[in-house]
Amino acid sequence: MAAAPSAAVPTLEKADFLKLQNGSDIRGVAVAGVEGEPVNLTEPVTEAIAAAFAAWLKDKKKEEASRHLSISIGHDSRISAQTLQDAVSRGISSVGVDVIQYGLASTPAMFNSTLTEDDVFLCPVDGSIMITASHLPYNRNGFKFFTSAGGLGKADIKDILELAADIFKNSSVEAYARNKASASVKRVDYMTVYTSNLVKAVRRAAGNIEKPLEGFHIVVDAGNGAGGFFAAKVLEPLGAITSGSQFLEPDGLFPNHIPNPEDKVAMKAITQAVLDNEADLGIIFDTDVDRSAAVDSAGREFNRNRLIALMSAIVLEEHPGTTIVTDSVTSDGLSTFIEKKLGGKHRRFKRGYKNVIDEAIRLNSTGEESHLAIETSGHGALKENHWLDDGAYLMVKVLNKLASARASGAGGGSRVLTDLVEGLEEAAVAVELRLKINQSHSDLKGGSFRDYGEAVLKHLENSIDLDPKLRKAPVNYEGVRVSGFGGWFLLRLSLHDPVLPLNIEAPTHNDAVKLGLAVVAVVKEFAALDTSALDKFVQVS
Numbered sequence: 001m002a003a004a005p006s007a008a009v010p011t012l013e014k015a016d017f018l019k020l021q022n023g024s025d026i027r028g029v030a031v032a033g034v035e036g037e038p039v040n041l042t043e044p045v046t047e048a049i050a051a052a053f054a055a056w057l058k059d060k061k062k063e064e065a066s067r068h069l070s071i072s073i074g075h076d077s078r079i080s081a082q083t084l085q086d087a088v089s090r091g092i093s094s095v096g097v098d099v100i101q102y103g104l105a106s107t108p109a110m111f112n113s114t115l116t117e118d119d120v121f122l123c124p125v126d127g128s129i130m131i132t133a134s135h136l137p138y139n140r141n142g143f144k145f146f147t148s149a150g151g152l153g154k155a156d157i158k159d160i161l162e163l164a165a166d167i168f169k170n171s172s173v174e175a176y177a178r179n180k181a182s183a184s185v186k187r188v189d190y191m192t193v194y195t196s197n198l199v200k201a202v203r204r205a206a207g208n209i210e211k212p213l214e215g216f217h218i219v220v221d222a223g224n225g226a227g228g229f230f231a232a233k234v235l236e237p238l239g240a241i242t243s244g245s246q247f248l249e250p251d252g253l254f255p256n257h258i259p260n261p262e263d264k265v266a267m268k269a270i271t272q273a274v275l276d277n278e279a280d281l282g283i284i285f286d287t288d289v290d291r292s293a294a295v296d297s298a299g300r301e302f303n304r305n306r307l308i309a310l311m312s313a314i315v316l317e318e319h320p321g322t323t324i325v326t327d328s329v330t331s332d333g334l335s336t337f338i339e340k341k342l343g344g345k346h347r348r349f350k351r352g353y354k355n356v357i358d359e360a361i362r363l364n365s366t367g368e369e370s371h372l373a374i375e376t377s378g379h380g381a382l383k384e385n386h387w388l389d390d391g392a393y394l395m396v397k398v399l400n401k402l403a404s405a406r407a408s409g410a411g412g413g414s415r416v417l418t419d420l421v422e423g424l425e426e427a428a429v430a431v432e433l434r435l436k437i438n439q440s441h442s443d444l445k446g447g448s449f450r451d452y453g454e455a456v457l458k459h460l461e462n463s464i465d466l467d468p469k470l471r472k473a474p475v476n477y478e479g480v481r482v483s484g485f486g487g488w489f490l491l492r493l494s495l496h497d498p499v500l501p502l503n504i505e506a507p508t509h510n511d512a513v514k515l516g517l518a519v520v521a522v523v524k525e526f527a528a529l530d531t532s533a534l535d536k537f538v539q540v541s
């Protein structure tokens with residue numbers, strides 16, 4: 001609220017607000033009841049953050065000061081969604097900016113609302129807030145912010161949180177009431193606009209056929225997140241049968257599985273649904289639908305490297321030779337596939353969806369053409385779709401492929417997709433072990449976990465230089481990536497957590513252990529590092 005601190009609201013410092021930053025998102029605990037996780041995304045904190053975003057936006061748009069600005073708000077299926085939506089609305093209104101509530105929505109739809117030109121739906125909005133904590137547990141929640149230039153970056157989020165701390169401290173009840181009176185709150189069914197655009201995109205690609213998916217049986221698993229719309233509002237109008245789709249109803253306790261295409265249990269659930277229903281294709285989304293994965297009719301998963309291979313094949317058919325930007329944990333097999341089989345260029349960049357998208361945009365600005373930025377996590381953005389990070393749009397590209405293959409007489413089912421990734425070499429063993437840094441350990445000597453992690457990486461790098469069986473990757477943008485024993489490993493700092501994730505891929509468990517041992521030798525010297533996961537892995541049974 002311009003939240004007037006009261007006796008009931010504890011004093012919060014700038015540092016408390018800054019702790020809510022998670023890269024380019026804001027994340028916190030919004031629901032009480034989990035031991036050791038006190039609520040820090042309270043209503044007053046939320047109001048202050050929303051007010052800060054609105055004030056930041058007003059500042060950016062000063063030259064348009066004569067008109068009322070508007071911000072759209074959407075949320076996923078979390079149980080704290082309603083409370084936070086109301087608090088966000090109050091915060092925005094307190095600065096005199098209009099609020100347009102969309103209700104249950106997807107993250108990409110929110111960004112889209114800053115680009116859509118449609119007066120009836122009060123679009124385009126000047127800014128947008130998605131209330132979500134992606135796949136995190138039910139007690140968390142958070143915010144993602146957009147303008148027509150895309151998602152806000154780390155630096156902007158930091159500015160907004162600093163401003164929120166000031167607003168929280170200094171606001172007066174009078175100013176709040178005055179500003180609020182001049183702002184309006186409206187509700188709009190924007191998801192109808194967004195989904196009809198997805199439907200139109202598939203129809204257009206199929207040569208303006210009304211039902212290009214007629215006869216295809218496609219099951220959707222929304223994991224009780226916000227993605228249930230995809231079955232009734234996208235697939236069915238296109239003619240697909242969607243019976244057997246599951247967990248489409250929003251339920252913020254996520255009773256069936258975590259909505260996360262990287263999660264093994266989630267992937268098993270959609271795979272089983274495809275097989276049980278003898279469907280042509282399965283589609284799964286994360287909670288807020290900016291990530292997705294698919295499963296073919298034989299139960300083969302298109303997630304992680306395989307999803308990237310599939311999307312690369314589709315995009316490289318349309319744009320021969322283009323550069324595919326991916327995150328850092330992608331496999332060697334994927335690089336070979338993109339470069340040798342598909343004739344594209346692979347830029348293995350850093351982890352983080354914003355990092356890969358920004359890198360693709362940067363490459364284009366330097367004259368290197370790139371049409372796809374995608375992470376193993378299932379985040380993916382295409383140039384043709386305004387670099388919008390959209391799991392649903394990735395699936396639209398997959399549907400286009402199915403429809404066009406059938407139109408050109410190819411056999412039915414998802415065979416065409418399976419064929420597209422033929423030749424992708426996959427390691428028999430692929431693991432991710434996450435080594436925690438104990439931040440209160442004396443070995444940190446008062447320094448930050450980042451400095452400590454960097455010291456581990458430096459030491460590892462030096463030790464690799466001394467080992468003739470190991471070879472450092474000649475081009476690498478994050479952490480230490482090393483080849484050897486027919487495989488590779490990457491040790492890097494987590495984007496947000498005091499953790500060093502270690503990815504290992506190798507042809508056999510034995511080879512993977514040999515790679516793991518090269519890391520063990522180094523990390524053992526760092527007492528604040530919890531190496532138990534790695535120790536367990538290298539103990540060959």
Ligand SMILES: O=P(O)(O)OC[C@H]1O[C@H](O)[C@H](O)[C@@H](O)[C@@H]1O
Binds near residue numbers: 352377493495496501
């Ligand atoms: O660095 P990590 O801890 O593995 O996390 C990396 C992940 O962080 C967030 O979830 C981002 O949304 C992802 O884009 C990113 O891949």
